[in-house]
């Protein structure tokens with residue numbers, strides 16, 4: 001009966017987690033999945049989250065269904081973080097925001113909404129992008145294409161090609177953009193480039209869909225949201241999916257949000273209703289625990305301040321690892337340029353290793369990276385960085 005069902009070869013990122021867990025090499029290093037580990041190679045529970053958990057006085061209290069759109073405090077947290085606390089667009093009530101099951105859930109609800117209300121739209125993603133972007137949009141029945149982005153030769157954005165490509169797109173085509181900490185390359189647009197790109201988005205009446213999963217890991221909370229706020233200032237309609245997995249270290253709680261910026265309050269109300277209906281059709285309503293933590297941390301002034309400090313602590317440790325790896329590799333592999341390690345932003349670095357070199361790192365050294373050469377820099381620490389640098393130098397020699 002099920003003979004026709006295709007074999008699933010596994011996910012290129014999540015599959016690595018399983019391989020890593022099963023590897024008996026005592027020196028193994030996990031630089032695959034985008035997860036932040038601290039200097040002791042431990043997945044941190046943020047102090048602000050610990051306090052929030054304590055404030056949820058009775059963790060075995062009753063669990064009512066949440067509304068389809070999630071907790072009001074969770075939704076407000078998304079809006080304040082993305083658009084700025086006092087943003088005019090929020091005062092004008094032009095943003096429809098729902099709490100979602102992680103950033104992936106936000107993308108899925110957004111993609112289903114787009115397929116229902118803009119059925120002609122195609123979605124264009126950066127080349128390369130996070131693989132699940134393609135899977136989620138295609139899974140919602142939307143045709144996905146790629147726009148030029150990363151230039152292997154220079155390690156920068158192919159900006160002229162990108163602009164020329166956007167100029168060929170049709171009204172209501174969706175362009176999926178990474179406002180900061182591009183996944184997988186770590187190569188971001190400058191603010192001037194965003195200004196130019198968003199002009200084209202406006203002229204061609206494209207629908208920008210910004211996926212922000214690493215806010216606070218690039219420059220800072222506000223600069224990382226530059227593209228979002230610029231699009232709002234320009235009066236563009238806009239979809240934003242956000243995730244609290246990384247910046248609250250709440251991966252397994254699956255907490256995120258989907259916000260749709262609309263031209264008027266009346267349209268925002270309609271969109272909000274349809275987002276709720278979309279949720280109802282997929283999973284009815286979000287789970288409650290993670291949403292309660294988000295609500296408490298983000299809406300309490302002292303906890304929020306503590307949270308920002310903790311995120312910047314993670315950001316700074318990643319930056320320090322980038323610097324250290326660069327300096328070690330420069331000595332070990334003279335003549336090769338490792339500047340990319342410090343010019344790229346966020347958790348990820350595109351190393352330019354070949355799939356064969358990545359495979360050798362795994363099989364010979366127990367070092368796990370994604371086969372497209374993406375390294376999660378947040379998996380490096382003082383204890384493993386020399387081991388990783390030596391191994392990289394070894395595979396780069398041949």
Ligand code: LMR
Pocket residue numbers: 013014032033034035130132183
């Ligand atoms: C990643 O890119 O590694 C993370 O976003 C985790 C995932 O779901 O792929």
